[in-house]
Amino acid sequence: MPDLSSIIKAYDVRGVVPDEWDEATSRAIGAAFAEFVRTDSGTTSVVTAHDMRDSSIPLSRAFAEGVISRGVDVVEAGLGSTDMLYFAAGSLDMPGAMFTASHNPAQYNGIKLCRAGAAPIGQDSGLATIREWAERDSYDREPERVGTVSQRDVxxxxxxxxxxxxxxxxxxxxxxxxxxxxxxxxxxxxxxxxxxxxxxxxxxxxxxxxxxxxxxxxxxxxxxxxxxxxxxxxxxxxxxxxxxxxxxxxxxxxxxxxxxxxxxxxxxxxxxxxxxxxxxxxxxxxxxxxxxxxxxxxxxxxxxxxxxxxxxxxxxxxxxxxxxxxxxxxxxxxxxxxxxxxxxxxxxxxxxxxxxxxxxxxxxxxxxxYAASGEINSTVADAAASTAQVRDTFAGQDGVTVDELDGLTIELPDGSWFNLRASNTEPLLRLNVEAPDETRMAELRDQILGMVRA
CATH class of the missing domain: 3.40.120.10 (Alpha-D-Glucose-1,6-Bisphosphate, subunit A, domain 3)
Known part of the structure; x- marks a missing residue:
């Protein structure tokens, strides 16, 4: 099994099909997911759903094959939205897998995974383990049975x-x-x-x-x-x-x-x-x-x-x-x-x-x-250096508040503020600006973009 780090992201699985992942990959992820939720909570069933992409049905079926190979049953909810899958995971109290690449272009597909009750699974809450097990694609335990697949329209x-x-x-x-x-x-x-x-x-x-x-x-x-x-x-x-x-x-x-x-x-x-x-x-x-x-x-x-x-x-x-x-x-x-x-x-x-x-x-x-800029992306060679330059420009000024909860947030005395965050996956800085009026928002927006894009 190849390195899955390129498709298993912080919150989900996402990549181009079949270049970055295919049915064999999906089968391995299904087996790892089944083993993870069984070990984590004693789960014996998972529910799946899929969107309308051409690759979604074959990928979801391969995933189901992986799940049942580990002795866990699959309930297929079929065609649905992601929040319909969350409803199924919540109402049926089962872990879930939604096959979708959301807003990405046609060549992409992905999997959004959750625990029973629609509780999220991310890198720090299980996804890293699932990736490790899927890459290994072998298990010490022999399941007592092969799981079953059934359908349920929810x-x-x-x-x-x-x-x-x-x-x-x-x-x-x-x-x-x-x-x-x-x-x-x-x-x-x-x-x-x-x-x-x-x-x-x-x-x-x-x-x-x-x-x-x-x-x-x-x-x-x-x-x-x-x-x-x-x-x-x-x-x-x-x-x-x-x-x-x-x-x-x-x-x-x-x-x-x-x-x-x-x-x-x-x-x-x-x-x-x-x-x-x-x-x-x-x-x-x-x-x-x-x-x-x-x-x-x-x-x-x-x-x-x-x-x-x-x-x-x-x-x-x-x-x-x-x-x-x-x-x-x-x-x-x-x-x-x-x-x-x-x-x-x-x-x-x-x-x-x-x-x-x-x-x-x-x-x-x-x-x-208030007047807001919306999110504006800038391609930068060094996001950290650009952010530091902006921080140094504003920090220390009277009445300015600096907050680094997520990227850099600067609050100014006139009620204006902006946030500058680096993308986790691309060489981009994302800027959001808000101000009491359009004129001030545009002025502050252009000032920061001038520094970031110089």
């Missing part, structure tokens, strides 16, 4: 669970344009939003892992252009864009303007706090400063974390937080096994819009207080 159960968390049956009629990007939203949205007072205008619902219309990555503004045009064209109240595995959602208002994920985080946080079942809200350090302000104004306790789902989920478990949000449009719910689900976040926004009469742009204006 899509209707998943939809019912979501409906139990957000009731949309009595909202005012809404026209909703949904861009599924030829990804898994095209499979789940028709079931979850059926029978509600919603007129859904579908865009790119055909499941096609070659992504013929645009990449299924709404974080890149160019992939929102079609939706932004379609919403006002159809006279719709809202637009929703899902990524390839539909665990993230991006929102567009009735004018075709994007609603920032920070505003969505604040809106959903207020709704979760109103339930009275908890006060802690998690947000990563790149979300708008409006998020902790609004959380406090509604009686909540904001907790700031590093970027990344493993950090968010760990803090949610530690604090028993009711909700967590990230700038990348991942939204996490205690009522959903602390897992991220774009669909549930979308339903909260639809409910907030449909329970009152104002248009979405007016509704979300209250949650958008």
């Amino acid at each position: 899509l209707a159960e998943y939809a019912a669970h979501l409906h139990g968390l957000v009731d949309l049956s009595n909202v005012r009629p809404l026209k909703v344009v949904v861009d599924a990007g030829n990804g898994m939203g095209g499979h789940t949205v028709p079931v979850v939003l059926a029978g509600l007072p919603l007129e859904v205008v579908p865009m790119y619902f055909e499941l096609d892992g070659s992504f013929p219309n645009h990449e299924a990555n709404p974080l890149d503004p160019k992939n929102l252009v079609d939706l932004q045009a379609a919403v006002p064209e159809h006279g719709a109240d809202i637009g929703l864009a899902f990524d390839g595995d539909a665990d993230r959602v991006f929102v567009v208002d009735e004018k075709g303007d994007p609603v920032s994920p920070s505003a969505v985080t604040a809106l959903v946080a207020v709704r979760e706090l109103a339930k009275g079942h908890g006060t802690t809200i998690i947000h990563n350090l790149i979300t708008s400063r409006a998020v902790p302000e609004i959380v406090r104004e509604h009686g909540g306790e904001p907790v700031r974390t590093r970027v990344g789902h493993s950090f968010i989920k760990a803090e949610m478990a530690r604090t028993n937080a009711v909700f967590g949000g990230e700038h990348s449009a991942h939204y996490y719910f205690r009522d959903f096994w602390r897992a991220d689900t774009g669909m549930l976040a979308a339903m909260h926004v639809l409910a907030a819009l449909g329970e009152q009469s104002r248009p979405l742009s007016e509704l979300t204006a209250a949650y958008s207080r």
Whole structure:
């Protein structure tokens, strides 16, 4: 078995098929995963699901062969979104494996692994061990039996669970344009939003892992252009864009303007706090400063974390937080096994819009207080040296706060701040800037980019 370090990342498996991994690799990872969860918790069954990519079915079947070779049973949930797999892992109390490369191009595929109850598995919580065992591909123990493979369709159960968390049956009629990007939203949205007072205008619902219309990555503004045009064209109240595995959602208002994920985080946080079942809200350090302000104004306790789902989920478990949000449009719910689900976040926004009469742009204006740059990437030869230069420029100035929880965060006396983080996988620095107004944001953004790109 080859070195798997190039495809087993910090949080998941990801790589080009078949150049970087293939069915034999998947079979070995399946065996290692089965042995890991059996040793870790005595597990005798795991659940799998897969997206619409051409390689997903053969890779998931090879993985199942590896699992059953170690005496562990496989329940195949079949075609689904990543949050549907998390639902299955939570409701069935089984470890899970989702075959998807999310928003990556067609030649990629991957596996997102979790423990029973949708608890995350990352490098420090099992993934390094799974990689080591898969590379070795041999075991001292002989299993007592070969496992079995069965099928279970959980899509209707998943939809019912979501409906139990957000009731949309009595909202005012809404026209909703949904861009599924030829990804898994095209499979789940028709079931979850059926029978509600919603007129859904579908865009790119055909499941096609070659992504013929645009990449299924709404974080890149160019992939929102079609939706932004379609919403006002159809006279719709809202637009929703899902990524390839539909665990993230991006929102567009009735004018075709994007609603920032920070505003969505604040809106959903207020709704979760109103339930009275908890006060802690998690947000990563790149979300708008409006998020902790609004959380406090509604009686909540904001907790700031590093970027990344493993950090968010760990803090949610530690604090028993009711909700967590990230700038990348991942939204996490205690009522959903602390897992991220774009669909549930979308339903909260639809409910907030449909329970009152104002248009979405007016509704979300209250949650958008500052001017933000969005994430800007710069290719650099030496990320550490560039970051140090920026730090030295600002540190020591009166009223400046320096924070290195995750990369470099500088807070300035006028209320502006920025974060500069190195990519874990590429020679990139990622910059996020926020300021009281657009002029100041642009000035600070250009100043930092000038230093980083010099």
